[in-house]
Amino acid sequence: MFDLRVVSVCIALASGAASAQEAQVAFGSVKADPTLPVEVTSETLNVNQADGSAEFLGNVIVIQGEMRLSAERVLVIYNEDRSAIQRLEATENVVLVSPPDAAEGDRAEYTIDTGVIRMNGNVLLTQGPSVISGDQMVANLTSGTATMTGRVKTILQPGDN
Template identity: 55%
Template sequence: MNLIRPIALLLLLTGPAIAQGQVDFGGLTQDTSLPVEVTADQLDVNQNDGSAVFNGNVLVTQGEMRLTAQRILVNYAGQDLGRIQTLNATGGVTLVNGAEAAESQEAVYDIDSGEVVMTGEVLLTQGQTALSGNRLVIDLETGTGRMEGRVRTIFEPSGQ
């Protein structure tokens, strides 16, 4: 009974978005129709399945957004090798846009839907706030997202 009041008060003070695992990702809003540029140390292309693998110091840019990883598998839209459908990133994945950054072990970016799903020890930083969990889903078009799986954050009392 003693713990119920402080937890309820914490959830009330932090707002319903945090209480439900939803976070404002306004800083991660992105125009997904912008061109996607990929640079890496190495590229392997498979014409049979319409994929490409970028290895080593991979950097993906789209507008102001930056995605880095050690390996990114690019799946193209059918036979159109000029249009990327999804990016599957692994190995030290970092997504940065402005003052907001998210880190994870893996990430899948669906270009058409504008959705990024980050998994594995996810850490999101927004200014002085940090939020961690097992899975983060970000809608880049709306700037909304959801952190799932043992979500953890630390709240500082105001005035300190």
């Protein structure tokens, strides 16, 4: 049998026009809570008091609940009054894990209050033995869904479930 989560990819790809270039998939088995604390670990931290940003460099790991984001560089941007994180911008070897799924890409932007992560550049989503690639993925961690766009390609593997 095929993984049921990727069956929706086949339906989306088959039902759309050839130029549609979009696939909607499930992402992560646990709905995220964007109000949870964000833990960041890195080799180096540079704080810019003027613009209210913090740059984490070298083997950066960001954890919020079950979600884990890793990259070589993560820029943390705070809101205007610097009371909360507005968004995170990750670059270089970006990997997003929301168990049991994982995605990698060139760049990711995580808007904290909405729970939405936008990954760009050579995005590769792995769901068990199945793989989906595209130019961009927008994952909504609070709803557990994702949309792949831009030259979407999938490889479906027969599974045991």
